[in-house]
Amino acid sequence: MPIVNLWATDGYISTPDGKSIYIWGFTDREGAPAQLPGPTIIVKQEAPFYKTRVTINLTNALKEPVSLLFPGQEEVEVNGLPAQPQYNNGTLVSLTNQAMPGETISYTFTAVSPGTFLYESGTDSFKQVHMGLYGAIIVRPWDFMDHQVRHRTAYGEGTDTEFDREYLLIVGEIDPDLHRAVEYGKSFNTGLYKPRYWTLNGRCSNDTMLSDNAAHLPCQPCGSMLMMEQGEKMLIRYAGAGLENHPLHPHGNHTRLVGMDGRLLQNRSTNLSYKRFTVLTGAGQTYDQIYTWSGLGFNPVTSHIPTQLPNMRNMAIGHGGMTMWSGSPYLGEKGELPSGMVSYNQAGEYYFMLHSHAEPEITNWGTFPGGMMTMIAVYPSGSMPHNHGILPVESRMV
Ligand SMILES: [Cu+2]
Incomplete structure (x- = not known):
């Protein structure tokens, strides 16, 4: 049974225009600052008819109660009892059981479906999720095998979801006024919510294109530079962790949407996947897509795309x-x-943008370029480092 330890704590993120913004978030290393988004939890399902039970021990290092919600997962228990909304004198205070400051509680759920899921705080969600208390869960099908083409799939053998490389893009927004209010213990009028920064994996462009674990971004370890070779199938997982919806699209080709909210787009044996240019990534939703680009036999030396070279x-x-x-x-x-x-x-290699089509969202507080934007780099066959776009079969467990 996979077991993950998470700490809810605080930290500071950087934006490309030189700002430092106070956040709350999760880390899987005791004493480390929060990371944005929280650690990605990757689990592989047990064989059919066996339950895949996942345990997450949450320790609260913040000064107010926090909790964890697992949308799309089933049979959620807290310390061995069914998870329930929390009330105080008849007033709802949390959508699920909370960890008090300094306390550790244990959530266990059954991962019933492969796919992409979110986890996020169920307590004072407008503030706590916005502050960064969110992350993603990837559930792999029970027959997943990363070295077998037919079994390297998002949803299982025969589901038409094979992929060669795999990327997760968690989208979010940041209203710096809300973050500053929380940092200084002040109240915030939610009616005045106005994001100024838009993030992919916790970073604003152009930081999105820097490598994972860039030394100057200690609380934002995940880059979102999508790299693939021509003709490969790239699985792109979108997860909407913000409060707003974001119309995302890559250039160069449509994507084929194969799953939503951790559910395969298939009715019995009928394949219901469909091609989309722009995917409106809804708050709280996830989208699994396959992207390919062959360029009709493109080769940068022998068969390049004819264009006029500049002086x-x-x-x-x-x-x-x-x-x-x-x-x-x-x-x-x-x-x-x-x-x-x-x-x-x-x-x-060829480069295509992948960005939010809501244009204020590809700025950093109004300055272009920035925000929710990255690139897809398509490399000629055999020229790309092999470790890019390879997520582990399962994430680090306790
Ligand atoms: Cu565009």
Whole structure:
């Protein structure tokens, strides 16, 4: 039975425009600051007819009660008894059992379906979830095997959900006034809620494109640079952890939506998956999609996409022009570079945006570029590092 220890605590995140914002969140390392989003919990289901029971021990290191909700999971128990809403003199104070400051309580649930799920605080949710008390759960089908093409699936063999690489994008918003009010113990008028930052995996663009565990972002360990090789199937999992809905789309191709809220889009044997350009990622919802890009046999050297290359002088970027890109406006061609120059597309890879189509959301407090935006990099076959886009079969357990 998988067991995870989580601590609810606080920390500070950074935004690309130089701000430091106080957050609440979860960590799986005692004494560490909160991370945004909380640690991703990945579990593999037991064989059919066996229950997959998952235990999460929550220790509350904050100064007010917090709790955990598991939308989409079943038979949730707390310290061995059914989880229930909490009332104080008839007033609802929490959607589920809470851990008091300093207390550790144990939640156990049955993971009944493969797919993508959220976990988040069920206490004073408007404030606590917004402050960062959220994360994702990935449930793998019981027959999942990462080295077998037919068994490397989101929903099980024969469900048309095979993938080669896999990325999780948890979307959220930040209203810095709310965060400041919580930091200084002041009240906040929820009617004045107005986000200024929009996050993918807890980061605002362009930090979204930095690698995982970037040293200067200790509370935001997860990047969201989506990398794949041409022709591969990329599983993209969206999870809406904010209070608002966000219309997300990648460029370059539609995605094929195969699952929603941890449920396969299939009716008995009828495949109900469908292609979408923009997916309105609803608050509290999750979407599993397959994305491919073949470029009709694209190869940056022998078969590049024909475009007009700019003049050499217009290809230099960065300080002193010492960094250059060598190809088409989409970076998909490898041209000649002066010796000693550094190129941003070393393998002749193509780049497509993936972003919120609500344009204020691709800014950092109004300044473009920023916010809910990242890139998909499509590499020529055989040129990509093999460890990118490979999530573990199961996350680190106790
Ligand atoms: Cu777009």
